[in-house]
Amino acid sequence: xxxxxxxxxxxxxxxxxxxxxxxxxxxxxxxxxxxxxxxxxxxxxxxxxxxxxxxxxxxxxxxxxxxxxxxxxxxxxxxxxxxxxxxxxxxxxxxxxxxxxxxxxxxxxxxxxxxxxxxxxxxxxxxxxxxxxxxxxxxxxxxxxxxxxxxxxxxxxxxxxxxxxxxxxxxxxxxxxxxxxxxxxxxxxxxxxxxxxxxxxxxxxxxxxxxxxxxxxxxxxxxxxxxxxxxxx
Numbered sequence: 001x002x003x004x005x006x007x008x009x010x011x012x013x014x015x016x017x018x019x020x021x022x023x024x025x026x027x028x029x030x031x032x033x034x035x036x037x038x039x040x041x042x043x044x045x046x047x048x049x050x051x052x053x054x055x056x057x058x059x060x061x062x063x064x065x066x067x068x069x070x071x072x073x074x075x076x077x078x079x080x081x082x083x084x085x086x087x088x089x090x091x092x093x094x095x096x097x098x099x100x101x102x103x104x105x106x107x108x109x110x111x112x113x114x115x116x117x118x119x120x121x122x123x124x125x126x127x128x129x130x131x132x133x134x135x136x137x138x139x140x141x142x143x144x145x146x147x148x149x150x151x152x153x154x155x156x157x158x159x160x161x162x163x164x165x166x167x168x169x170x171x172x173x174x175x176x177x178x179x180x181x182x183x184x185x186x187x188x189x190x191x192x193x194x195x196x197x198x199x200x201x202x203x204x205x206x207x208x209x210x211x212x213x214x215x216x217x218x219x220x221x222x223x224x225x226x227x228x229x230x231x232x233x
Contacts, residue, residue, distance in 0.1 A: 090172045101161035108158045123192040134231040144203035159200045166211035182215045198226045
């Protein structure tokens with residue numbers, strides 16, 4: 001900002017030092033003086049104006065970049081908060097349906113005409129029946145469904161309970177978290193409950209099994225091995 005003034009002062013010093021004398025009363029002299037001062041100051045003022053404009057643009061650019069960075073950070077924070085809230089809402093549903101499925105399995109009962117078996121013992125009994133049906137050349141898949149019907153759809157209720165849990169994961173869990181919660185749901189299932197769901201996959205065409213397939217439940221190594229070991233004809 002002081003450069004034009006300094007140059008003007010320097011020009012006056014050189015001018016009056018070279019053309020010493022008092023103030024002229026001739027218009028032509030003043031005209032020449034004006035041309036001299038204008039010729040020196042105009043380029044300086046032009047350069048100064050351009051320089052200040054560039055500095056102003058640089059300052060605005062830095063401010064814009066800073067504002068964009070703050071906006072992006074605000075978006076990331078909002079996105080993280082939104083994701084956290086969605087996970088909280090999902091987890092509330094997830095653990096409610098986990099409890100429902102667990103209760104359905106605890107109440108799972110199969111009768112053989114003499115006794116009633118519950119939970120793990122009931123699954124073991126059904127599994128033994130499937131092996132015996134194969135030995136007697138009975139259609140295993142049909143025998144499985146008859147067993148369910150004769151026990152008031154007890155097998156279906158358990159399978160539906162766990163598949164409803166998988167459905168909740170499919171529909172309400174954030175995409176990047178689905179496999180995590182699918183693994184959690186499997187870890188919370190009793191091994192015999194997993195066995196029962198796999199039998200339903202092999203011996204039935206129940207639509208309720210669809211969410212488990214979507215999550216790749218039956219493609220996991222442990223489930224795939226179990227499915228391959230089940231008796232069938």
